[in-house]
Amino acid sequence: MTVTAGGLVLHAPTAPAAQAATTSDTAGVSSVRAVTAAGTAKSAKAARKRAAKIARQKVKAGKALTVAKNQIGDPYRYGATGPGSFDCSGLVQFAWNKAGVKLPRVASSQFARIRNKVSWKNLKPGDLMFFNGLGHVGMYVGKGKMIHSPRTGERVRIDKLGGWRKSSFVGAVRPGL
Structure with a gap:
């Protein structure tokens, strides 16, 4: 979508593109959480072993x-x-x-x-x-x-x-x- 305001042309993403960005951000956060959870499990195991x-x-x-x-x-x-x-x-x-x-x-x-x-x-x-x-x-x-x-x-x-x-x-x- 293109909007003109006071001689400036602004481009705003359409709803499906905005949803796609949100979905990919969510997927990225989910993969970061999965990696963090695996790291936490590994460090918890190491802590139990040390104890x-x-x-x-x-x-x-x-x-x-x-x-x-x-x-x-x-x-x-x-x-x-x-x-x-x-x-x-x-x-x-x-x-x-x-x-x-x-x-x-x-x-x-x-x-x-x-x-x-x-x-x-x-x-x-x-x-x-x-x-x-x-x-x-x-x-x-x-x-x-x-x-x-x-x-x-x-x-x-x-x-x-x-x-x-x-x-x-x-x-x-x-x-x-």
């Missing part, structure tokens, strides 16, 4: 903590991996191994090879905490405490994470993810 993985890690962490707590009172012995005596990295290796997660033998390798790094404020029970330039490792118990095998002459115990520990903190990792 299941986190839940499995939490169970393993609980088991590792139970094993470590059962070692309270065992003596520190350099290079010992238990049972009966442990050094710091031997204790966490032993506990996580019993939970079904293999860890490297020494603290520096444990920190380097476990990909899931954790900050001080995001610690969860079972996380490995490293101190003194990776020279010492303990396992976070929760509520500001860790279990560890401190040094020669000492025994496996749970200690509060005071100011000195925080100042010598290097980093933490979350095994089993």
